[in-house]
Amino acid sequence: MATQSIERVVHARETTATDQMKRKFTNSGIFAILLVLTILWLTPLAWALDTALKPESETTIFPLTWLSSHFTLQAFASTLSTSDLPRWYFNSILTSVVISLVTVVLASMAAYAFSRIPFRGRGVLFWIILAGIMIPGQVLIVPLFALMQSFGFVDTYQGIILPQIASPFAVFIFKQFFDGIPRDYDEAALMDGASRLRVYWQVLIPLARPAVATVAILTFVAAWNNFIWPFIVITDTKMMTIPVGLATVQTSYGIRYAQIMASALLGGLPAVIIFLFFQRQIVEGLAGGLKE
Amino acid sequence: MSLSQQQVAQAREQAQRVPRMKGTLRWRNELVGFGFVLPFLIAYALFLLWPVLLGLRMSLYNWNLAGGGTSAFLGLGNYQELFADANFWSALWHTILFTVLSTPFLVILALALALLINRTIPAKWLFRLAFFAPFVLPVTVVVLIWQWLFTPGFGLINSTLTAIGLPTVNWLTDPHVAMISVVVVTIWWTVGVNFLLYLAGLQQIPQDMYEAAAIDGAGAWSQILRITIPLLGRITTLIVILQVIASLQVFSQIYLLTTGGPDFVTRPVIQYIYETGFSSYRVGFASAASYVLFVLILVVTAGQFTLLQRQQRRGA
Amino acid sequence: MDCEDILCRTSLEQRISRRKFLCNTALIAAGGLAAASCAAYPTSGATSTVPITYWNLFGGGDGVRMIQMQNDFVRSHPDIKLNAVTLAWGAPYYTKLAMSASGGRPPDVGISHITRMPAYAELGFLEPFDLDMLAKAGITPDNFLPEVWQRGQYKGKLYALPLDTHPFVTYYNIDICKKAGLLGPDGDLKLIQGPTALIDALKQVKQVTRNWGLANIGPWRLFSGLYGQLGGKILSPDAKELVLDNTKAEQALSFMADLILKSKVAFPSTDYAAAIALFASQKIGFLWNGEWEVTTFQAVPNFHFNMVPFPNIFGGNQTEGDSHSFILPRQTYPDPVRRAATFTFMSFMLKDSFTWAQGGHIPAYVPVATSDAYKKLKPQSNYAGAAKDVVVDPPAWFSGSGSDFETLADAVFGAVVLGQLTPAKGIQQFRARVQRMLDTPSPTSAT
Numbered sequence A: 001m002a003t004q005s006i007e008r009v010v011h012a013r014e015t016t017a018t019d020q021m022k023r024k025f026t027n028s029g030i031f032a033i034l035l036v037l038t039i040l041w042l043t044p045l046a047w048a049l050d051t052a053l054k055p056e057s058e059t060t061i062f063p064l065t066w067l068s069s070h071f072t073l074q075a076f077a078s079t080l081s082t083s084d085l086p087r088w089y090f091n092s093i094l095t096s097v098v099i100s101l102v103t104v105v106l107a108s109m110a111a112y113a114f115s116r117i118p119f120r121g122r123g124v125l126f127w128i129i130l131a132g133i134m135i136p137g138q139v140l141i142v143p144l145f146a147l148m149q150s151f152g153f154v155d156t157y158q159g160i161i162l163p164q165i166a167s168p169f170a171v172f173i174f175k176q177f178f179d180g181i182p183r184d185y186d187e188a189a190l191m192d193g194a195s196r197l198r199v200y201w202q203v204l205i206p207l208a209r210p211a212v213a214t215v216a217i218l219t220f221v222a223a224w225n226n227f228i229w230p231f232i233v234i235t236d237t238k239m240m241t242i243p244v245g246l247a248t249v250q251t252s253y254g255i256r257y258a259q260i261m262a263s264a265l266l267g268g269l270p271a272v273i274i275f276l277f278f279q280r281q282i283v284e285g286l287a288g289g290l291k292e
Numbered sequence B: 001m002s003l004s005q006q007q008v009a010q011a012r013e014q015a016q017r018v019p020r021m022k023g024t025l026r027w028r029n030e031l032v033g034f035g036f037v038l039p040f041l042i043a044y045a046l047f048l049l050w051p052v053l054l055g056l057r058m059s060l061y062n063w064n065l066a067g068g069g070t071s072a073f074l075g076l077g078n079y080q081e082l083f084a085d086a087n088f089w090s091a092l093w094h095t096i097l098f099t100v101l102s103t104p105f106l107v108i109l110a111l112a113l114a115l116l117i118n119r120t121i122p123a124k125w126l127f128r129l130a131f132f133a134p135f136v137l138p139v140t141v142v143v144l145i146w147q148w149l150f151t152p153g154f155g156l157i158n159s160t161l162t163a164i165g166l167p168t169v170n171w172l173t174d175p176h177v178a179m180i181s182v183v184v185v186t187i188w189w190t191v192g193v194n195f196l197l198y199l200a201g202l203q204q205i206p207q208d209m210y211e212a213a214a215i216d217g218a219g220a221w222s223q224i225l226r227i228t229i230p231l232l233g234r235i236t237t238l239i240v241i242l243q244v245i246a247s248l249q250v251f252s253q254i255y256l257l258t259t260g261g262p263d264f265v266t267r268p269v270i271q272y273i274y275e276t277g278f279s280s281y282r283v284g285f286a287s288a289a290s291y292v293l294f295v296l297i298l299v300v301t302a303g304q305f306t307l308l309q310r311q312q313r314r315g316a
Numbered sequence C: 001m002d003c004e005d006i007l008c009r010t011s012l013e014q015r016i017s018r019r020k021f022l023c024n025t026a027l028i029a030a031g032g033l034a035a036a037s038c039a040a041y042p043t044s045g046a047t048s049t050v051p052i053t054y055w056n057l058f059g060g061g062d063g064v065r066m067i068q069m070q071n072d073f074v075r076s077h078p079d080i081k082l083n084a085v086t087l088a089w090g091a092p093y094y095t096k097l098a099m100s101a102s103g104g105r106p107p108d109v110g111i112s113h114i115t116r117m118p119a120y121a122e123l124g125f126l127e128p129f130d131l132d133m134l135a136k137a138g139i140t141p142d143n144f145l146p147e148v149w150q151r152g153q154y155k156g157k158l159y160a161l162p163l164d165t166h167p168f169v170t171y172y173n174i175d176i177c178k179k180a181g182l183l184g185p186d187g188d189l190k191l192i193q194g195p196t197a198l199i200d201a202l203k204q205v206k207q208v209t210r211n212w213g214l215a216n217i218g219p220w221r222l223f224s225g226l227y228g229q230l231g232g233k234i235l236s237p238d239a240k241e242l243v244l245d246n247t248k249a250e251q252a253l254s255f256m257a258d259l260i261l262k263s264k265v266a267f268p269s270t271d272y273a274a275a276i277a278l279f280a281s282q283k284i285g286f287l288w289n290g291e292w293e294v295t296t297f298q299a300v301p302n303f304h305f306n307m308v309p310f311p312n313i314f315g316g317n318q319t320e321g322d323s324h325s326f327i328l329p330r331q332t333y334p335d336p337v338r339r340a341a342t343f344t345f346m347s348f349m350l351k352d353s354f355t356w357a358q359g360g361h362i363p364a365y366v367p368v369a370t371s372d373a374y375k376k377l378k379p380q381s382n383y384a385g386a387a388k389d390v391v392v393d394p395p396a397w398f399s400g401s402g403s404d405f406e407t408l409a410d411a412v413f414g415a416v417v418l419g420q421l422t423p424a425k426g427i428q429q430f431r432a433r434v435q436r437m438l439d440t441p442s443p444t445s446a447t
Helices: A002-052 A056-060 A074-082 A085-116 A122-134 A137-151 A157-164 A168-179 A184-191 A196-207 A209-225 A228-233 A242-248 A257-288 B005-020 B024-059 B077-084 B086-117 B124-136 B139-150 B156-163 B178-203 B207-215 B220-231 B233-248 B252-258 B269-279 B283-313 C004-009 C012-040 C060-076 C091-103 C117-123 C131-136 C146-151 C174-179 C195-209 C219-229 C246-261 C272-280 C291-298 C336-351 C353-358 C372-376 C380-389 C404-417 C423-439
Strands: C050-056 C080-086 C109-113 C160-162 C164-173 C212-216 C284-290 C305-309 C319-322 C324-329
Touching: A002 A257, A002 B086, A002 B124, A002 B139, A056 A257, A074 A085, A074 A257, A085 A122, A085 A157, A085 A168, A085 A196, A085 A209, A085 A242, A085 A257, A085 B024, A122 A168, A122 B024, A137 A157, A137 A228, A137 B024, A137 B269, A137 B283, A137 C091, A157 A228, A157 B024, A168 A209, A168 B024, A184 A196, A184 B005, A196 A209, A196 B024, A209 A242, A209 A257, A228 A242, A228 B269, A242 A257, A242 B139, A257 B124, A257 B139, B024 B283, B077 B283, B086 B124, B086 B178, B086 B220, B086 B233, B086 B269, B124 B178, B139 B156, B139 B178, B139 B252, B178 B233, B178 B252, B207 B220, B220 B233, B233 B283, B252 B269, B269 B283, B269 C091, C050 C091, C050 C336, C060 C080, C060 C291, C060 C336, C060 C353, C080 C336, C091 C109, C091 C117, C091 C324, C109 C117, C109 C336, C117 C324, C131 C336, C146 C160, C146 C380, C164 C174, C164 C219, C164 C291, C164 C353, C164 C380, C174 C195, C174 C284, C195 C212, C195 C246, C195 C284, C212 C246, C212 C272, C219 C246, C219 C284, C219 C319, C219 C404, C246 C404, C246 C423, C272 C284, C272 C291, C284 C291, C291 C305, C291 C380, C305 C380, C319 C380, C324 C336, C336 C353, C353 C372, C372 C380, C404 C423
Parallel strands: C050 C080, C050 C109, C212 C284
Antiparallel strands: C109 C324, C160 C324, C164 C284, C164 C305, C164 C319
């Protein structure tokens, strides 16, 4: 038996040596493939940027070229000065921030109760809310519009915000997180005479910072990028969010590609910035959602 | 520890006593507990549950966009008309076609990318960024960029085809190609999410399993087939479920890229709902179509979840 | 949890203060961001200006002219802040307009094809024009042709103030027609009447061009004009019945198909851009289209063309057309000051519509239509007489410019003229599909 295991180890070491070389080879090959794929994936954005930096007359020449006689920021300047894009920025920021904050507060409060406070009907209520995850959002646009009509919320900020603040998924995430926090801290604070509200706000929320960050950021990005609902509930061009404004308002001057690309890039910029700063939270949040 | 052992022990004891406490403390718990849930519950009931019921009610009447027609009861009339409408079935077919075309790519390509990146190679962050970045862009931005790429004449894609001697394609105006263009854009835009999910899943697989297999003489491919893919089974099912649910509700990118054209060949169900409800003013009828789609999605989701349960029971 | 160790080392108070700090920073950051964007959005300036919102669907050449007129208005009315919005022509525009009106905060004034107005009015999306207020702004009913004014009426009140009429007309290439011997001594096209005369003329043109004599854009528009010349109607006035006269319809359709399939004098395609390109590159002698492409052709160097009304083929001067008009969406929160400014705006635009006429449209405002300047405007004023002969789409909630009705008609009649359907079959299909639309419970009748 000893000889067998020694044989195995020797055999393993031999294969390891050749394997290492093979692995280095394959890894370089894989790196090359990935590089090519990456270039392919980034080309649309790169081309958009290249177009946006060209003077308008050079965007439609043939044959195409990446280079230009003189790169200029003219397209960006025109977009910012002549379109409603700054106004749409404001609308997007306002609605996305409010949606994000309110979603976090509502969902975490509910999750806190489900996790920490024993009350009648807690289980049933939780399942009712969880069932909401199965409701496909896009399917509700027609009755939701009728509802907003009856409230007089069409073409208002509350019309955009209200349907996006109740997220059963966020409740689920928070409850999972809260369940994982030992109750010792709660109980200590309660014994010191703190109300449940204080315990929630000053003990659990700080401890749940990763969950808060993840939910806040994911909700913010989702709200920012939401197209169909703001598209339906907003018709006033001054109230539109960026995705809707860019899609709806036509320029009457014919097609100016540099300007269109500039407005597209400006429209996508905030989301990209947020992504760059909060990469870790977004990735962890998505991956964490797996652990159910 | 900042809290003394004694304090913690006391707290634990008190916590265990709570459920059995009678009187004011339990009533306080009920009130406070409910109070915490109430704000969410109100928003949830009002903007998620109520529309579901309202939609059902609306679908039984000749409700119009101006809010009128609430007394013109049609019973199942809208549904009858819906099932007899060839346009509805076409729209449904387009949605299913889109789902069937895009889902395999969005799953397999995502897995392939994750497998490729999960090796010992430098600059992983660059690749992760490149494949995931499109996902954070709003759909309008994605569509504007791709419409520019697809432009006949001086669009980048057709120009490249011409440069290498291939015939040009009318990506968005050729009825045979339009849906493919939509799928391509969707893949570019959303494969990043699935890719990240797979990456996270891959990193959870313990290395020893691979090492043991390597010692037993299994090559890379065999390792992938026998270890990686089976262990990713649950994640894959989850990704497929989420992907299918999302694809059945597709609207934005198709509406913005082709307006459902040319000649309605790419029009999905949600656009059919939008047009019958808002362009033709018939929100009652559109609600009926919404409900049918709703039930369809629920059925598909339920079916897939059952599959997931079965997988879990088998111990995947 | 991993962080348990760290947390255990800090006290509750420390956590609270750190949290407060983070909270405050986040709030300040958000506030700063919001404030920055607030500053980016230009405020409306002096509170004494009256803001009005105006929606239209004019792109391309029409868009340029409309912007010109808007600028004229803004220059001469510094006390009114005009917010003009252009949305995509057709369904996107009309859908948004309807949804906006249904939400209660629609634009102060919008453009609408006069054929789309009745459905909107019936749904309650529009307000009637106060004729006294209109008179105070300098506009009275006698400023319009009775036929045109009538089209803006719904249930006895004015709901659409006409800006123009845009008919289906004939463009012809002067040089080619001269070579084909079709011009009279005054250099203008000799009168062509009747199907045979038309086909003969086109055959002569075909000999000159070696391509085709004519391209037609819009099978529906052509059909509507021809069928109208035969005296046919499509829907009953109450829009409940299909009263299509099969014989007359078949006559019109057969003639249309004949041009392409039998006499082979017409370009065998329904592609809009291709037809424009053919005419502009002088490969064909005649073009049947709406008059709005006049600026496009005027921009082509060394291109001599002229425009005349659509010919009398079946015993009448009828031709298809529509009118752009101003409508007043119903406001949940009406503002009399804004309403007054809106009337000032509309009045100015009507009086300024000479600019609009240069783009090809026939001004609805008679003082402009009868002005010397307009009469001298060639070729636009050549077909001014067609305004009273215009046949608009049949009145129904599903019809009108840019509607599904027009799309389906174009599809079916397009198939007929290209030989994919016989005229009889085409009419059968058309009848069936229109009947289905009629059988659909109307959203406008249920209140």
